[in-house]
Amino acid sequence: MAAFSKLRPSEKQIAQLTKAYLRHQPLVQRSLTFGFIFYVLTTTYRGLAGRSSPRSKSKSKGTSDAKDGKPQRVAVDEVFYKRLGAILRIVIPSLRSKEALLLLMHSSLLIFRTAISLYVAALDGKIVASLVRGQTVQFLLNIVRWLLVAIPATWTNSWLSYVQNKLAIAYRTRLTKEVIKQYLGEGGEGPEGKVYYKLSNLDDRIKNPDQMITHDIQRFSTHLAAIYANIAKPILDVILYNYQLSQNVGAEGLFVLTIFIQLSSALLRAVTPSFGTYTAQSAALAGSLRHTHFRLSEFSEEVAFFGGEEAEKQLLEREYAALVKHEENVMTKRWWYFCAEEGIIKWLWGSFGLMVCAIPVFFKLPGISSFDLGSRTEGFVTNRRLLLSSSDAIGRVMYSYKDLAELAGYTSRVSQLLDTMADVKKGKFEKALVSGAREGENGRILRGRGQVFESEEISFENVPIVTPNGDILVKSLSFYVRPGKHLLIVGPNGAGKSSLFRILGGLWPVYGGIVRKPPASEFILIPQRPYLTVGTLRDQIIYPHSEKEMRSRGVTDEELLKVLVMVQMDHIVEREGGWDVTREWRDTLSGGDKQKVAWARLFYHQPKYAILDEATSLVPPDMEGLMMEHATEMGITLLTVSHRPSLWKYHSMILQYDGQGGYVFTKLDAEKRLALQEEKQDLEAKLLEL
Ligand SMILES: Nc1ncnc2c1ncn2[C@@H]1O[C@H](COP(=O)(O)OP(=O)(O)OP(=O)(O)O)[C@@H](O)[C@H]1O
Numbered sequence: 001m002a003a004f005s006k007l008r009p010s011e012k013q014i015a016q017l018t019k020a021y022l023r024h025q026p027l028v029q030r031s032l033t034f035g036f037i038f039y040v041l042t043t044t045y046r047g048l049a050g051r052s053s054p055r056s057k058s059k060s061k062g063t064s065d066a067k068d069g070k071p072q073r074v075a076v077d078e079v080f081y082k083r084l085g086a087i088l089r090i091v092i093p094s095l096r097s098k099e100a101l102l103l104l105m106h107s108s109l110l111i112f113r114t115a116i117s118l119y120v121a122a123l124d125g126k127i128v129a130s131l132v133r134g135q136t137v138q139f140l141l142n143i144v145r146w147l148l149v150a151i152p153a154t155w156t157n158s159w160l161s162y163v164q165n166k167l168a169i170a171y172r173t174r175l176t177k178e179v180i181k182q183y184l185g186e187g188g189e190g191p192e193g194k195v196y197y198k199l200s201n202l203d204d205r206i207k208n209p210d211q212m213i214t215h216d217i218q219r220f221s222t223h224l225a226a227i228y229a230n231i232a233k234p235i236l237d238v239i240l241y242n243y244q245l246s247q248n249v250g251a252e253g254l255f256v257l258t259i260f261i262q263l264s265s266a267l268l269r270a271v272t273p274s275f276g277t278y279t280a281q282s283a284a285l286a287g288s289l290r291h292t293h294f295r296l297s298e299f300s301e302e303v304a305f306f307g308g309e310e311a312e313k314q315l316l317e318r319e320y321a322a323l324v325k326h327e328e329n330v331m332t333k334r335w336w337y338f339c340a341e342e343g344i345i346k347w348l349w350g351s352f353g354l355m356v357c358a359i360p361v362f363f364k365l366p367g368i369s370s371f372d373l374g375s376r377t378e379g380f381v382t383n384r385r386l387l388l389s390s391s392d393a394i395g396r397v398m399y400s401y402k403d404l405a406e407l408a409g410y411t412s413r414v415s416q417l418l419d420t421m422a423d424v425k426k427g428k429f430e431k432a433l434v435s436g437a438r439e440g441e442n443g444r445i446l447r448g449r450g451q452v453f454e455s456e457e458i459s460f461e462n463v464p465i466v467t468p469n470g471d472i473l474v475k476s477l478s479f480y481v482r483p484g485k486h487l488l489i490v491g492p493n494g495a496g497k498s499s500l501f502r503i504l505g506g507l508w509p510v511y512g513g514i515v516r517k518p519p520a521s522e523f524i525l526i527p528q529r530p531y532l533t534v535g536t537l538r539d540q541i542i543y544p545h546s547e548k549e550m551r552s553r554g555v556t557d558e559e560l561l562k563v564l565v566m567v568q569m570d571h572i573v574e575r576e577g578g579w580d581v582t583r584e585w586r587d588t589l590s591g592g593d594k595q596k597v598a599w600a601r602l603f604y605h606q607p608k609y610a611i612l613d614e615a616t617s618l619v620p621p622d623m624e625g626l627m628m629e630h631a632t633e634m635g636i637t638l639l640t641v642s643h644r645p646s647l648w649k650y651h652s653m654i655l656q657y658d659g660q661g662g663y664v665f666t667k668l669d670a671e672k673r674l675a676l677q678e679e680k681q682d683l684e685a686k687l688l689e690l
Helices: 002-006 009-023 025-049 054-058 078-091 098-133 136-185 195-201 209-249 251-270 275-298 300-306 309-357 373-425 440-447 497-504 537-542 547-552 557-566 571-576 591-605 621-633 645-650 670-689
Strands: 451-454 458-466 472-481 487-490 514-517 523-526 609-613 637-641 653-657 663-667
Touching: 009 025, 025 209, 025 251, 078 136, 078 209, 078 373, 098 136, 098 209, 098 373, 136 195, 136 209, 136 373, 195 209, 195 373, 209 251, 209 275, 209 373, 251 309, 251 373, 275 300, 275 309, 275 373, 309 373, 440 458, 440 472, 458 497, 472 653, 472 663, 487 497, 497 514, 497 609, 497 637, 523 591, 537 547, 537 557, 537 571, 537 591, 557 571, 557 591, 557 621, 591 621, 621 637, 621 645, 637 645, 645 670
Parallel strands: 451 514, 487 637, 487 653, 523 609, 609 637
Antiparallel strands: 458 472, 458 514, 653 663
């Protein structure tokens, strides 16, 4: 008391404060511990919730493919969470879904693993303590415990990676199914259908849908499955380990440690590059390179005949160089980032943590009674293990930001695909238009929309023919096709002959007027280079039917053979080894053979209308006449584009484009027209002589 009264006033105050502090120490410690838990949760939430940057907001429809040459920034922000939310609704459709169940299993396993780690930390301390104290029996007993705990520990780890992989596959399956449904399935013949065509022909946003559907969805799913473990588990670990640590070393040490971590993590975040943007860019560049390789194998014959190897090589090298340059740039950034990460998380935190672990060795903490060498060693070993696990967990929360940024990259790619498909289904396209397309009358036509009605006959009333680039080929086209009255369509190249069929097939939008047409199942298109599917010889004839559908229609292989006889192709069945042989038919059949197979397909399906776009250009004239007559006998009405006068006689009507936006639609008198043609040729010959 005398000593106390001798103190100066400021010293007195400090002494009083210390006394009060010691009196309330348990309360202070509890408050600090809960404060710490609150801090971990809020900082993690703030860190992961992301902010909406004005840049990302303005590009909320953001794509990774730059439109203006500059890459768009993909960040962990509001836009990312909105996109992720939309995708999550697809991959986890309900709380009772398989994915939700897997997620629950995953969470339970994660908690179980943390509980095991806590037990192992304490056991580790006990083993060392029994060693220091020389307690042989205790030591052996602890080793047995150690071996026993290894059983659930290894079991949990295997299960964790198994469930996580299952989750990734489940996400991928859901997402792929949804994308394929929209890409190929939904919408059918209506304006919402044919998304796969519109995406590549009417819109500029998606450069390589194949890469997005296969690679990007897979990467997204793997990242999403891992991100849960990478974020939820470390957060849980940080809380549990530190709670335990605060019990062992006192909450004050933890408080100082927290401030230290806060400062260093702010530093780490400041030096973190935009990994999300890089991931999205890498995916886009890899997709582009793959597409170029795909084109080369697709058109290998054309390139080989042209000797275009050097040009193709340069193209491939350019694409590859762009990809490598980007990857190297990212690698350099990663190198710096890893240095900072390793230095801060492992070494700085590690040394500071060791000091915190030593607290109970140098200071007597309230509530801890035994203070012998064994207890001190046990405490130190347990705390060090807890601290290592805790700093590892904090580190993983930090790393998870990087994982999250990468997930943001793949999320942007996947949602770009989903958003663009949704736009395309609504008829909203983004495509570079020809200059002046939006002005004056051109603009008025582009802003308009026509009507489409289902009908037995085909007719166009004042329908403009507009290319996806906004180029108006014909301002207002009117014509009709009556059943049995074949229509011939002629005109210069690029006048819009095939475009007419694209409107008829529902591939291009109708910008005005009225289109009446039967459902797509009632007409078939035979182009100059017919499409041959992957499959058997039978599949080529019955495409898009399956063999099952063919049989259910009561068609036999013998009847299919009759169809091949009509096009003088029956020998091919024997030559190729039967109906069930599978080949790359594109390479096996000649150009003329392919056209004949397409005609055989027409005779198998016997639709009401057939669109022939230079469909006989590679078959001999006598064969061409035979096939036309067969079609007429079967009651198929033809819409033919051909430059061959030999075909005129089969047609009743003619639609002639002049190539300047004008056209004539009239009856076709083949004899008169042939006579006129001959007269014209004579006059031209005479003019030449002159
Ligand atoms: N997917 C597309 N995107 C943009 N423009 C297109 C597209 N398809 C065709 N075009 C353009 O539409 C115009 C008309 O093409 P179309 O195929 O109808 O010509 P065509 O009269 O059939 O010519 P040809 O006799 O050479 O086959 C052409 O200028 C072509 O460049």
